[in-house]
Amino acid sequence: MPTIFYPFSAILGQDAMKTALLINAVDPSIGGVLIRGQKGTGKSTAARALAALLPEIEVVDGCPCHCDPDDSATSHAECAERMARGESLPRLRRPMPVVNLPLSATEDRVVGSLHLEQALKTGERRFEPGLLAAANRGILYVDEVNLLADHLVDLLLDAAASGINLVEREGLRYQHPARFMLVGTMNPEEGELRPQFLDRFGLCVGAQGLEDTAARREIVARRLAFEADAAAFHRRWEPEERLLADQVVLARERLSAVAVPEAMLDLVVRLAIEVGAQGHRADLAIIKGARALAALLEKTAVTATEVAEAARLALPHRMARSPLDSDANLDERLDGVIGRLIAGEEPPGTAETEAEVPEVLDEMTDSMEVPGSMAAGSILFAFLKKKARKPT
Structure with missing residues (x-):
């Protein structure tokens, strides 16, 4: 089973x-x-x-690497050779x-x-x-x-x-x-x-474990219901699961079409520099994360909202920190940097540059008027909750 x-x-x-x-x-x-x-x-x-x-996914039946039968470029040598010979490969959906x-x-x-x-x-x-x-x-x-x-x-x-x-x-x-x-x-x-x-x-x-009494009680109740009858519990949550699954599929399809304005690239670079992130992995992770989040939010272009959210997920483990810094201190410092850069302010003690941060950086969605006003992750699930309430 x-x-x-x-x-x-x-x-x-x-x-x-x-x-x-x-x-x-x-x-x-x-x-x-x-x-x-x-x-x-x-x-x-x-x-x-x-x-x-x-x-x-559709795979070549019997292939240990789950190769795509329609894509020789990403297949391992044996499957690629069979495709090159024009062989019709057995298919299987799994x-x-x-x-x-x-x-x-x-x-x-x-x-x-x-x-x-x-x-x-x-x-x-x-x-x-x-x-x-x-x-x-x-x-x-x-x-x-x-x-x-x-x-x-x-x-x-x-x-x-x-x-x-x-x-x-x-x-x-x-x-x-x-x-x-x-x-x-x-x-x-x-x-x-x-x-x-x-x-x-x-x-x-x-x-972290939730400290709200009602939330903890609900977690326990859901787990007990799942253990009592897993199939029935899964059926209860099937509409929500289907919504999430459809949203991921649609986001994958629209991902390549999501634009990344130059202003957002500038914001990402400034964020990475100011928090002391070494190398360029942080910049790439924020850009890609913001683009994927924008696709999930059904947007056509990345905005400061997605950049700020992605930065909270990609920067804390890369920030310059002292042995005395706690995770809470790092989060507070990161929120301060995000808010200052989106507002177009220079770091304390530095001269203003000639080119100001474009006004587009001030454009925040209704769900996050001020960076840090909502916990990381709240934007996406607020959007999904709102979408679920819309009549089909």
Whole structure:
């Protein structure tokens, strides 16, 4: 029997976490999501529930990499060669693959292994696919990623960034596509992820337990109802799940048409510079995140609203910080920077530049008149809630 996961839309609160996951579902090239938080805050539940929102994919039947039968450019060597010969490949529609990477996994289990003995005997390469092949065109989920061996984290992040898994053993070389959405979860109390790995995740969000009495009671009631009858509980949330799923599909279709005005590029660059983000990954993550969010909000162009929201997801783990800085202090400082730059103000103690920030940066939607006036993630779910109330 197929496993029934807790519905994504039934997760109460944690809007920043859910927004980050949906943004990456629209544009996996953002670089994945790292979810940091306390135990029992729905991190694993949200990561597993996301796959149910994503559409089925068409694959070559029997292919270990789930290659697209209509796209030789993104297929692994064997499927690409069969397509080049004009062979009609068997097709199969299947749910979005979700691969869990256990902490005990070896390097060969993750990247795959080349059988040297077979190559020496027959002269033919024999490759045993690993978890990266199984995750191609799907989701790779790593729980407690901070406890994973450093060299495995490095392999995962390299493959996620390049979209290719390259295996080299004793002069033999094999590569295959590895385009997946990387989702990592961790509890900071068990140890932090090294800074060089932390920066490689496109977005990073925190998850904390809710302190509101009514909200906590509702969380417990929903979970008990799910455990009592998972199928009935899932049917109860089916309309909300369908709305989210349709929104992701539509956003994927319109993503390439969403314009990024030069004023927004300037704003992103200034944000990254002012908070002390090193390199250029932060700039790219904000731009891509803002564009994906704009697509989910059914906008034709990125505005300051989406930039501010994406910055809250892409910058906190990249900001220059001292050992005494808390997450709350960083969030407050980031909101201050966002508000000042959108208002066109220069950093304290600096001279005004000749070219002022364009007036378009002051254009904020009704849902966020002042940066920081709403918690991260609230914009998207306020929009979806409003859309759900509209008559069909």
